[in-house]
Amino acid sequence: MTGAIWNLLLALAWVVLSGDFTGLNLTVGLVFGYITLVLIEPQVEALQGYPARIPRILGFLGFFIKELLMANLKVGFDILTPPWHMKPGVIAMPLDARTELEITMVANLISLTPGTLSLDVSDDRKVLYIHAMFLDDEEELRRNLKEMEYRALELFR
Amino acid sequence: MIEFIKGVFILSGALFMLLAALGILRLPDLLTRMHATTKAAALGVILIMLAVALHFGEVDVVARALAIIVFILMTAPVAAHVIGRAGYFVGSKLWSGTVKDELRPNYDPLTHELKSGMETEANARREPKESDPS
Amino acid sequence: MEIVILISQVLMALALILAFVRVVRGPSLPDRVVALELFASIVVGLVGLTAIQSDVSSFLDAAIVIALMGFLAAIGFARFLERGGPRDD
Incomplete structure (x- = not known):
């Protein structure tokens, strides 16, 4: 700071x-x-540690903008073509984030990437419930979400 | 060159907004509609504000355009979250093609308690405390 | 440039009409709230376009206020929908 x-x-x-x-x-x-x-x-x-943080933030921004554009195009394609390719569903994602601020940041980032929408956090703050639009490959989706959470938490710790 | 980039930003922003509107009209249930509106519309506003910043190119206008972008990035997910949660818990129907719902079994509509599904026997056990009424 | 702005305005007006159809048809209240929030976003975009078209940067202040009002309205509607539940957040 x-x-x-x-x-x-x-x-x-x-x-x-x-x-x-x-x-x-x-x-x-x-x-x-x-x-x-x-x-x-x-x-x-x-x-201490400030100079190393800036490239990490820039890398995260690049990664985030790439995700945002790619996923937006995917959702857009599904909206424009008549048959539905989507398989929506609500999944539970275990959280690594612990403090309220970290959970807020992770939930907001997940909401901003198209295809996923954070619904609610369980009362004991351990699981985030996410509505996902493309559940064709659940493992892949969970891995992507985890990677995003890991990169976001890296910025705070 | 700047004119060209500006035009691309404006056009793609307008297209993303049209996409959001098409999505809100075509998609079958509340939660999928929210997917289309919040992100596509936020992206559209961001692109148009970038075009505004490029067009004026003065410090105060660029700062205001960036302030709008940051504001949108901070509020869009929060608004989507509160409306989605309210809609879900108020009981809006999910689309028939929904493949799974891991939230419903963990939610108690009477007490509004939301379990994580990770409670074990050890976590759930309750030790007697000093402050308990006798 | 004029033509690009004109086309964009037409596209966004079309988007407003489509969102309005959802406001009228929307089967439940949350659907209508979502459509109205989209309205606010599109109007912010339109105000930004007007600022470019007329070269008056003061329009951005109006855009900020509209974005703020849209957000507050969404929060208020959500509280209204969830009334009665003993949630502490």
Whole structure:
């Protein structure tokens, strides 16, 4: 968290000093600030782990956007062609996420990928009930969901 | 070049919204309809807001467009979750082609208790406590 | 560019009509709520298009407010539907 604030402050300083108030220049400032933080990480205790987190977040974003587009096209194809190919159903997924924040994030991510919709969490917070649209290959679906949960949890821990 | 990318974003956003509307009209039951609407419509709004950000290209407008995108990404799944859960527990029918439902047997409509199905004998046993009324 | 915006507006108006059919026909209340939420999303998109078309960025504020209202309406309807249950969340 400290790292993110410092990165933003450095970017703002860059924008103010160069006197060019555009989004592009702010991005340039963010990149330079990040490089600076990477360079001084060994010296400063509070920055530990921040530089490694950014590539992970970017990788996760890429993975997520890919999933979003692919699955949206799949659902779209099924909507547009007359016979139904879908096999909807409600499945229970055991959760590795423990705290409320982690469960919220995982449930939101699962809701955002088309083809899956998180319905409810059991009272003891151990199982997430998911409505899935394509249950042709349940094992495959469960593996995909687990991978998504694993990648999301990686960002927090 | 920017004009072209903008046009592609706008057109695909509108197409995704049309897809969501077609889905809400054609799909057979509440939960499958929610699949079509929330994600396709959210993706459509995101694409159009990206086009808006590209069109104006000033810091304040880009920040506002990004704020809308983040807002949509945070609220769309929450709204889908609350409506889906309310609809399911209120008792909307599932489509006849639904292959399995692992939630129904674990739900108690009287007490609104939702079990995980992972309770074992050890978890369910209850130890007497100091605070219990005698 | 003008033509692209015009085509998109036509497509989204069509989407509004289709969603409206579901609002009228929808067999149960949750169906109608879902359709109305879709309405809000499409209107946000239309407002964004209007901002591009007229080159006035202030329209985005209206888009933010509409998105917020749609979300709050969905939450409110869900609470209304689930009334009576002793859930603590």
